[in-house]
Amino acid sequence: MTNDATELPFTRAEYDDRLRRLRRAMADTDVDVAIITAPDTMAWLTGYRSRWYRQHTSTSMPPAQCIVVHVEEGHPFIIDAGYHEELARTSTVLDDIRTLPTSSETHEASLDDYVSFLAEQLRPWAGSRVGLERWSCIPSPAVADVVDAMLEGIGCRVVDVTLPFRGIRRLKSPAELAKIELAQAACDAGIRAILAEATRDTTELEAWALYSLGMVRAGGEPAVLHETVAAGSSVSALHRLSGRTRLGSGPVVHPDMASAVDGYHARATRPLMFGGVSDESRRQIAIAAGSYEVVAEHGTVGASWRGLLTALRRYFVEAGVSPGAEGGVGGYELGLSVAPGDWVGEFAWAMDDERDDVIEAGLVTNFESWTSLILVDTVVFEASGPRFLSSLPRDVLEFA
Numbered sequence: 001m002t003n004d005a006t007e008l009p010f011t012r013a014e015y016d017d018r019l020r021r022l023r024r025a026m027a028d029t030d031v032d033v034a035i036i037t038a039p040d041t042m043a044w045l046t047g048y049r050s051r052w053y054r055q056h057t058s059t060s061m062p063p064a065q066c067i068v069v070h071v072e073e074g075h076p077f078i079i080d081a082g083y084h085e086e087l088a089r090t091s092t093v094l095d096d097i098r099t100l101p102t103s104s105e106t107h108e109a110s111l112d113d114y115v116s117f118l119a120e121q122l123r124p125w126a127g128s129r130v131g132l133e134r135w136s137c138i139p140s141p142a143v144a145d146v147v148d149a150m151l152e153g154i155g156c157r158v159v160d161v162t163l164p165f166r167g168i169r170r171l172k173s174p175a176e177l178a179k180i181e182l183a184q185a186a187c188d189a190g191i192r193a194i195l196a197e198a199t200r201d202t203t204e205l206e207a208w209a210l211y212s213l214g215m216v217r218a219g220g221e222p223a224v225l226h227e228t229v230a231a232g233s234s235v236s237a238l239h240r241l242s243g244r245t246r247l248g249s250g251p252v253v254h255p256d257m258a259s260a261v262d263g264y265h266a267r268a269t270r271p272l273m274f275g276g277v278s279d280e281s282r283r284q285i286a287i288a289a290g291s292y293e294v295v296a297e298h299g300t301v302g303a304s305w306r307g308l309l310t311a312l313r314r315y316f317v318e319a320g321v322s323p324g325a326e327g328g329v330g331g332y333e334l335g336l337s338v339a340p341g342d343w344v345g346e347f348a349w350a351m352d353d354e355r356d357d358v359i360e361a362g363l364v365t366n367f368e369s370w371t372s373l374i375l376v377d378t379v380v381f382e383a384s385g386p387r388f389l390s391s392l393p394r395d396v397l398e399f400a
Helices: 012-028 039-046 082-091 111-125 141-153 162-167 174-197 204-217 279-298 305-318
Strands: 033-036 066-070 077-080 097-099 129-132 157-160 228-231 253-261 264-268 328-332 348-350 364-370 374-382 385-388
Touching (some): 012 039, 012 066, 012 162, 033 039, 033 111, 039 066, 066 111, 077 082, 082 097, 111 141, 129 141, 141 157, 174 204, 174 253, 174 374, 204 228, 305 328
Parallel strands (some): 077 097
Antiparallel strands (some): 033 066, 066 077, 228 253, 253 264, 264 374, 328 348, 328 364, 364 374
């Protein structure tokens, strides 16, 4: 097989640029060789995505895949199990695929097999400074300990490259923004499917299924974190899994949703209600919606985060809401994430932060604004001003 069959979400020129940026980050960190194990970094750099990274598997099946990059020499290469060769060749820009010689469809490589093979590939660079992503969930601590010992044995010094490697992905290219916009449209479509088809007797899990089908039909794919539907629950309950509670059991339904396209995520949440919406609910959601205008005015590129957050705190106080206790806003970076991860990027912001950095063009975060009800959106910080992506009304939405 050759890479002629490869289907990549971005052009090869985009991946070439990413490699240049990663090597520049390596040079800035004084790293000679990087061993990339974080699934999102592997995907960002080469396109590689799998549904099995052996994060929490049997001790006889250790995490056994990585991408190795030298700061100057040659081309990056991937190490993977023999039966993943086709996956690696057809889903990455890499031509150098190095499969574990002891692995096959009927035999798994052991931890010693993997680490010995990795050491053999690194032998030309013995004594180098080696970058590892210490905050990645892969490899497991047990595997990481053995890899560390091997690196120490060949005279290498380990450097944590988590922050520099995540940092180069923070500001999104136009091609990445296009993926996020598609993901947002699919996310919105999924929520509309719940509104159109769910009844009071629909369970949270059934509503989640309605969302999933509507989202996929609109061009999206599942997010790495379970999208939950919470019925009759407060905002603080949105981290629980969907269950068999019926949607009509409480006054409000919060579908806390996300969608992805080629791994690039967007989010949306709106409070849903059956029957008439009370004046108090309208008042609460109007306060949350009003914070969007504050972001539009103060969240411009080049402005300080401190100024934006101060303006948001002032807005909630003037609205009669105690910041933090009764309401607030915040967000975290959106972009590429790959299962089994449950987070997207490094950057996060909250209304009570004290920070001196400025808002940068190309940053994409979710935007959460809440009182007793919550709105969640996706915001792109652009030179022309902040742009919110969801087309859903910033209001309580009523079931059909």
